[in-house]
Amino acid sequence: QQPVQSPQAVILREGEDAVINCSSSKALYSVHWYRQKHGEAPVFLMILLKGGEQKGHDKISASFNEKKQQSSLYLTASQLSYSGTYFCGTEGVQGAQKLVFGQGTRLTINP
Amino acid sequence: DAGVIQSPRHEVTEMGQEVTLRCKPISGHNSLFWYRQTMMRGLELLIYFNNNVPIDDSGMPEDRFSAKMPNALFSTLKIQPSEPRDSAVYFCASSLLAGGTDTQYFGPGTRLTVL
Numbered sequence: 001q002q003p004v005q006s007p008q009a010v011i012l013r014e015g016e017d018a019v020i021n022c023s024s025s026k027a028l029y030s031v032h033w034y035r036q037k038h039g040e041a042p043v044f045l046m047i048l049l050k051g052g053e054q055k056g057h058d059k060i061s062a063s064f065n066e067k068k069q070q071s072s073l074y075l076t077a078s079q080l081s082y083s084g085t086y087f088c089g090t091e092g093v094q095g096a097q098k099l100v101f102g103q104g105t106r107l108t109i110n111p
Numbered sequence: 112d113a114g115v116i117q118s119p120r121h122e123v124t125e126m127g128q129e130v131t132l133r134c135k136p137i138s139g140h141n142s143l144f145w146y147r148q149t150m151m152r153g154l155e156l157l158i159y160f161n162n163n164v165p166i167d168d169s170g171m172p173e174d175r176f177s178a179k180m181p182n183a184l185f186s187t188l189k190i191q192p193s194e195p196r197d198s199a200v201y202f203c204a205s206s207l208l209a210g211g212t213d214t215q216y217f218g219p220g221t222r223l224t225v226l
Contacts, residue, residue: 002153041219042202047213087154097159101154
């Protein structure tokens, strides 16, 4: 039931791109993306509600393939501030509000 | 605006003692969530409330855990008696559910250590 994220960890140099994937074995209504820095709370990035929908702000965007039951988070021209652990939270039923989080992807950006 | 407020931020207690964690949701939000985060199990939902009513408590580990939300301003998560395996960071989150799904805003968390 827990979505599977890949990769588990990635190390980049500043300015490089990264893709983080989130796959579910169940049908999804929505996917929520969060970033958590060490010792802090998860911080909301974006919600994807419709199949095929792609959202983004600044250089972080995401897509949601409802048929494949998966979502991908795209970080382009990464900045040092992007370092942290990224979580996807999946919601199976509209309005259920019950999110099941993946195990996280640790992203390290080096100068 | 103040975000979700949790207290205490850190709690160290001995096995067998009662522990009470507190949460104040964002004003106007009608849904409240309690999560637990550990290295082994990740971020897992324990229970959530909508309009102060518990909707799903299937994530509560066992009878030692209980949660209440007496009004829209306050919620507590109690562990009695506490055990070393309860050591974790406990997050509270709130959202405004208005006909669909919505962003969950997390509090700073309470780091619980049970010796």
